[in-house]
Amino acid sequence: MNSLTDLDQHQRSQGRAQARFAVARGSTRLERLHQQGSAKLIVLPGPEAVFLNTSGGLTGGDRLELGLTLGSGARVTATTQTAERVYRAASGSAAISVGMELGAGAHLDWLPQETILFDRAAARRRTQITLAEGATCLMCESVVLGRAAMGERVHEAAFTDWRLVQRDGRPLHLEALTLDAARLAAGAAGLADARAFATLVLVAPDAGDALGRARAVSGADDVQAAATALPGRLVVRMMAADGWPLRRALMRVIRALRPGPLPRVWQM
Numbered sequence: 001m002n003s004l005t006d007l008d009q010h011q012r013s014q015g016r017a018q019a020r021f022a023v024a025r026g027s028t029r030l031e032r033l034h035q036q037g038s039a040k041l042i043v044l045p046g047p048e049a050v051f052l053n054t055s056g057g058l059t060g061g062d063r064l065e066l067g068l069t070l071g072s073g074a075r076v077t078a079t080t081q082t083a084e085r086v087y088r089a090a091s092g093s094a095a096i097s098v099g100m101e102l103g104a105g106a107h108l109d110w111l112p113q114e115t116i117l118f119d120r121a122a123a124r125r126r127t128q129i130t131l132a133e134g135a136t137c138l139m140c141e142s143v144v145l146g147r148a149a150m151g152e153r154v155h156e157a158a159f160t161d162w163r164l165v166q167r168d169g170r171p172l173h174l175e176a177l178t179l180d181a182a183r184l185a186a187g188a189a190g191l192a193d194a195r196a197f198a199t200l201v202l203v204a205p206d207a208g209d210a211l212g213r214a215r216a217v218s219g220a221d222d223v224q225a226a227a228t229a230l231p232g233r234l235v236v237r238m239m240a241a242d243g244w245p246l247r248r249a250l251m252r253v254i255r256a257l258r259p260g261p262l263p264r265v266w267q268m
Helices: 004-008 207-218 242-259
Strands: 014-024 025-035 038-044 048-054 063-070 075-080 084-088 092-102 106-109 115-117 122-131 138-144 157-167 169-180 196-203 223-230 234-238
Touching: 014 048, 038 063, 048 063, 063 075, 063 106, 084 122, 092 106, 092 115, 106 122, 115 122, 122 138, 138 157, 138 242, 169 196, 169 234, 196 207, 196 242, 207 223, 207 234, 207 242, 223 242, 234 242
Parallel strands: 014 038, 014 063, 048 075, 063 092, 075 106, 084 115, 092 122, 106 138, 115 138, 122 157
Antiparallel strands: 014 025, 025 038, 038 048, 138 196, 157 169, 196 234, 223 234
16 A cells, blocks of 8 residues: 555656757758657757657646757757646656857857646756857847636746847847736736737847848737847847737747748747
């Protein structure tokens, strides 16, 4: 017979997926792949690196580690197979680590699908993109507080989201988000009743040239948006009452900021 102590031990998911891409025979090719536990990586033509979490979501105590290394001149689009769900945590926090390293002249589009937080979710996410000389990137992160179609509301959460883009040890873009019960209850002083929000950051010498295009397509009747151009960087922020209008706006901005179609999994 199991003891109460045995019954209290919950199974935790752990996953790690890492890959290296390099230029060979004039095109970017997968050079090395490692995957372990619940984390998987599928490489589609393009190339597109699609991360999967086979556990179906995260809760307290789960660990997920995703990583890419791009050799000099490599160009890769990376995304996630579906939205990442962070469920109510009975104890502890989920930990998500994303690490990308780009060689000289490489380019990465890091375009994960949205993270959906459920009531009383607890998670810590750290994203770090390191650029070598001449490397550029487009980074997107979006968060949805519950599924409006299911009548879900998020009143309590413990979510921290730390993002850094750096070159030569110098931060190019750094932001830290913390969501807790107090901030969720802050109303207009916090998210102004928005249930979905996103940030896109383009780091490139000519990023400011895209400011007009970003502003032209980011706003809509149901989405509030603002775009700012700084030296070598363009930042677009959006928020909406629900995840679907935010996703449509994100798709418009991504199309305006990068050549070619959206990642295949975004279009399904």
